[in-house]
Amino acid sequence: MTFPELLPYFRWFLALHIMxxxxxxxxxxxxxxxxxxxxxxxxxxxxxxxxKVMERRLLKQIINPAMISTxxxxxxxxxxxxxxxxxxxxxxxxxxxxxxxxxxxGACSRWRKDFLNDANKRxxxxxxxxNEVPTILFIIIVVAVVVKx
Numbered sequence: 001m002t003f004p005e006l007l008p009y010f011r012w013f014l015a016l017h018i019m020x021x022x023x024x025x026x027x028x029x030x031x032x033x034x035x036x037x038x039x040x041x042x043x044x045x046x047x048x049x050x051x052k053v054m055e056r057r058l059l060k061q062i063i064n065p066a067m068i069s070t071x072x073x074x075x076x077x078x079x080x081x082x083x084x085x086x087x088x089x090x091x092x093x094x095x096x097x098x099x100x101x102x103x104x105x106g107a108c109s110r111w112r113k114d115f116l117n118d119a120n121k122r123x124x125x126x127x128x129x130x131n132e133v134p135t136i137l138f139i140i141i142v143v144a145v146v147v148k149x
Contacts, residue, residue, distance in 0.1 A: 002081040010080050017073035024070050025138050027063035028101070031055065031108050032131035038115050039124035048118075055112050067105060090148040097140040104133050 006013070034055050041048040077083045084091055107130075114120045143149065 001079065003079050004081055006076060006080040010077070010083065013073050013076045013080065017070060017077055020066050020069035020073055023066035024063060025134060027058055027066060028105065028108070028134040029131070031058055031063065031112075032127050032134075034058065035111060035115065035120075035127040036124050036131065039120065039122075039127060043118040048115075052116055055115060059109060059112055063105070063108075067102075088148065090144040093144040093149075094141050097137045097144065101134065101137045101141070104130075104137065 034051060038048065038051040038055070041051060111120070111122070111127075114122075
């Protein structure tokens, strides 16, 4: 199902999708790094409380709105005639990586709640490794869309 009336706005949707995705990824790269630093604080300390505020603001004011706008502009692109070849493998690779990114986003939200409640049980090394997940997914998504292997 496509909507031909969206065609004149294709480049705008694409630009806004790229900007939204960039903001979303910037936040997803930084939030696990904050968790690494948060692990180095004492629960209940002023420093720990400052990290809680930073993590909440990053997630609620940047990451979540950027993810939502990425989805909205992505769907507008999908509904624009000719934007997606449903038979191309790259499209399905992107979708799988995107679903995994949503899952990682959800995991980051859960981890933030653990820190918020001073209930984090994961070591700093866990978050250092987790910090690489959005980078790998980002690479897969960009290569799938641009190179279309």
